[in-house]
Amino acid sequence: DFDYWNPANEIKTLLGRGNQNVFEDSVAPVHEAGLTLLWEDSHQIDANLRLDLAPGHTPGSSVLRLESGSDRALFVGDLMHSPIQIHEPDANSCFCEDPAEARATRHKLLGAAVDSNALVFPAHLGGHGAAEVVRAGSKFAIKGWAPFAKYTEAEQA
Incomplete structure (x- = not known):
């Protein structure tokens, strides 16, 4: 899901940008802080x-x-x-x-x-x-x- 929802990958999701900013707001900062395990x-x-x-x-x-x-x-x-x-x-x-x-x-x-x-x-x-x-x-x-x-x-x- 990390790669799928990452807007940098420009994957066309079912809802398009229906979940706009969720990745940027809630996933990217945690990942950038080194707190994720993929x-x-x-x-x-x-x-x-x-x-x-x-x-x-x-x-x-x-x-x-x-x-x-x-x-x-x-x-x-x-x-x-x-x-x-x-x-x-x-x-x-x-x-x-x-x-x-x-x-x-x-x-x-x-x-x-x-x-x-x-x-x-x-x-x-x-x-x-x-x-x-x-x-x-x-x-x-x-x-x-x-x-x-x-x-x-x-x-x-």
């Missing part, structure tokens, strides 16, 4: 966390995978903008830079979530928590929601 394909953060390439929404979209003991979770970021995309993984948002690749990536990751019993944490589906996903023919369905726990101040201490 990676390709996957990046192991620690023993439990890994970033994996999940292209389609953008060429460098990624998914954060958590594996701890038998627990699995996929934090899917911009891969899903609506719960309908779990039931209809071929449905794209209007922001997908490569619609065909976005559909293929959604199918692949939802299938991986089912196969590994991973909870799916979609960033754009506020308030629900994580989805437990099951197969429904060639598509998928939400078996249930694993809600975010509500803690009292005493429990947090």
Whole structure:
């Protein structure tokens, strides 16, 4: 994504300059300060966390995978903008830079979530928590929601 969104490369994006100045304002200064780590394909953060390439929404979209003991979770970021995309993984948002690749990536990751019993944490589906996903023919369905726990101040201490 670094090269794709860098305006110096003059790549024609789906929205054109719809994200004008985002790179210059929020990415370039951090990179110029030496605070970025650019990676390709996957990046192991620690023993439990890994970033994996999940292209389609953008060429460098990624998914954060958590594996701890038998627990699995996929934090899917911009891969899903609506719960309908779990039931209809071929449905794209209007922001997908490569619609065909976005559909293929959604199918692949939802299938991986089912196969590994991973909870799916979609960033754009506020308030629900994580989805437990099951197969429904060639598509998928939400078996249930694993809600975010509500803690009292005493429990947090």
